[in-house]
Amino acid sequence: MKAAIVVFPGSNRERDAVAALEAASGTKPHLVWHRDTELPKVDLIVVPGGFSYGDYLRSGAMAAHSPIMREVKARADQGVRVLGVCNGFQIITEAGLLPGALMRNGGLKFVCRVQHLRVENTDSPFTAKYAKGQIVRYPVAHGDGNYWADAETVRRLDGEGQVAFRYVADDSRADPRGNPNHSVSDIAGIFNAKRTVLGLMPHPEDAVEGLHGNTDGKPMFDGLVEALS
């Protein structure tokens, strides 16, 4: 599997993504600078976490209009898999690859903790290595992760199997205590209609080795390598 990671001024989790992808695939991903207008031929594009453009204006809003994002959108239209994590989720949502919006956390504070999630759909290369309903733990670290979409969109996301992950409490139940940012319907991550694009707030790339305390994120990268190699 060949992968590219798009780096914006203010990206800060690209090194975490490099490490996770390299460990899973044995190949170093390409780092693509935001001012570049061309992407190498790759099977996966990752838009990493961070504070692109300092979150000025609105998280992800400025990065979504950078030259490289036109190319990312074109590749996504051709079916190239796109993974947007945290700020990357905000950017690809702002760019129109996914529906809805990410707002300031309901608690109005940045939140960093290990979060329990339920895998809602396994029919994608991102989630194929998980079982439906499986509870996994990924860290979250964000201030603007409050996912919002109107009721009809949420119904459609559910109905079409586009909800990838939901926040759950430590005891695995849906519970407001488990939702770190007040996202609508406890949504932590969503697919596009073809399930070739995944955006999520939690960080699977920071749960891939013993040092991280758990390896629940590893199956995502292993699954991508298996599907795209």
Add this chain to the structure above:
Amino acid sequence: MSAEATRAQERPVTLELAREFGLSEAEYNNALEILGRVPTFTEMGIISVMWSEHCSYKSSKLWLKTLPTTGPQVICGPGENAGVVDIGDGDTVIFKMESHNHPSYIEPYQGAATGVGGILRDVFTMGARPIANMNALRFGDPSHPKTRHLVAGVVSGIGGYGNCVGVPTVGGETNFHPAYNGNILVNAMTVGVAKADRIFYSAAAGIGNPVVYVGSKTGRDGIHGATMASAEFTEDSEEKRPTVQVGDPFTEKLLIEACLELMETDAIVAIQDMGAAGLTSSSVEMAGKGGLGIELALDSLPMREEAMTPYEIMLSESQERMLIILKPGREEVAKAIFDKWELDFAVIGHLTDTGNLVIKMYGETWCDMPIAPVSNAAPEYDRPWEPTPAAAEVPDSVFDGYDAPLGDTLAKLFACPDLASKRWIWEQYDSLVGGDTRFMSGQADAAVVRVPGQTKAVAITTDCTPRYCLADPVEGGKQAVAEAWRNLSAVGALPLAITDNMNFGNPEKPRIMGQFVGAVQGIGAACKALDFPVVSGNVSLYNETNGEAILPTPAIGGVGTLPDAMIAVGIAFQNEGDVILGVGAATNAQGGHIGQSLFLREILGREEGPPPPVDLAVERRNGDFVRGLIREGLVVSSHDVADGGLIVTIAEMALAGGIGAHLTGLDGAHPRALFGEDQGRYVLAVRPDVAAKVQEKAKAAGVPVAVLGETRGASLSDRNGDIVPLTRLKTVNESWLPDYMSAEL
């Protein structure tokens, strides 16, 4: 703007102006003598910040010189932007802790944020990629009307800056005490890593070499910030808000990446960040260290505001700026990198052989004075000091009438502000970015962060017990260093060196100066005995409001190393049936030192007695023993005995792991034994099949080890049954801070 308009804004230079700028009459007269004339307005501003307490260390230098600063591991000690220590394989760790107390009280968000920004720059300016931030915070009484607002602002400022730059904030400490009501302490520490052959220093070299300005534009923020930080507060401190700088972590992130990219080339001769006293400090220090002159033409300097005067530019503390001396002809290489990162880049001058600082703007010269005489004449005082009188021992009668069930006492202690969980704080910090965080502090006695791309790790801790320092500055200073050393040993790390952040009141008062001197003596003794030298530091004096001083707070940032991050152990109990061992013994005949303990303050309502003494030889013996056991893989969980004593230590390990403890070795123990804060002690959990081996090793090493019980169940219990269920302790421990922060003002 023109020369005439600038002159119209300047004021006549007189003794009165000098006083307003924070200089004494003697200092002003000294300036006249050195120059042989009356300084210009710009020169007066520059001299006043150079000679401020904040920049000149005039009250503290004499004593700081007595601290041990060398060792085979030390590559660069105090005097540079940060200390550099060898961690093997050609790698180094570069670190420093610095205060931003005065600005954080006036404007908590920006004050704390720019504190983080400043310390990050001190570290990456030496060529290091920052891998971890820590902080040591002291706030006033929770019931004081300002405390909640200050906690909220400081925490959100630290998070806002650190999270955005993408450096994990992996821990620290937070205390509350009424002595900080008018002067909070915000001490920020950054740790970075660099290759030993790629370290950058600040001494300028090469006559004619270009002086380059990079980063943010200069505005009028922070003018005379260093002077503000060198005086006491009064009721009108709010008026000093314009002296607080405003931070932009996004620019800082770009500046880190751009500087590290430039450092991969061979273009740099010297580099320094513009911190306190901005362009003045950086240009004077760089030229001064190189024994050269420097000429600046400020017209080309990137400015964010119109019509700035040379005085304002030289004294501005605008953030995210660096000064670089380039090799001749490398301007284009450097400019291309800063253009890529969309940062300002301007050649603003060159090095000269005159030894003078020359500042030109609007076609005129505003400053032309010799650097060395002015720097060398920075005052150095041997201020009068009084030793702190020894406190009387706490009599046994203090326990009269104390008969509360142990579970109730523990619940009360776990809910007290100093012991209560700080989750509300640390969840606002990104502790994981980079993917190298093994432990944040709280999970282990020290934070453990892997060196990027390697297996080895750096362990980091910040420590100080101000109530000990107030009661006995010498023992308190020793204890702060010993506890840092112990916390590093408790995770299995080899302690390497410290940074000291000395926070005290007004040094012109002999009682306060005595606290400072005592703390330095204690720190020096501990550093020497533990081979744990000081490699960087910062002094913050005048932490007083209306004559009320803070507790003496010499915060110690300790750094150690581990060959493999995965060797490190945390505090949490991991398995049922592990044997709980107490390492080290009570130090007095009564079976435990209760003076200045948390138990005495929180349960008996008394702040008295001497602090626990530190026996540095025992400290070293016990710590070496524990580290050895961890390195051999014999230890499952490890925690040093600190605030709250032995029983609190065990309860913290139980809470962290969600596994209780059945205690067989503490039956009928006196509160002195349960809650005494005797030093040099640890609690370990080991698998039952190695317990005997560990005890044999202890005997051979001459280390007292006692079996205290075993890990079991969901409560603390003894032969008589449950002492307290963990859920009760967890609830009170976790709820104090969020309840406090969400309560009505």
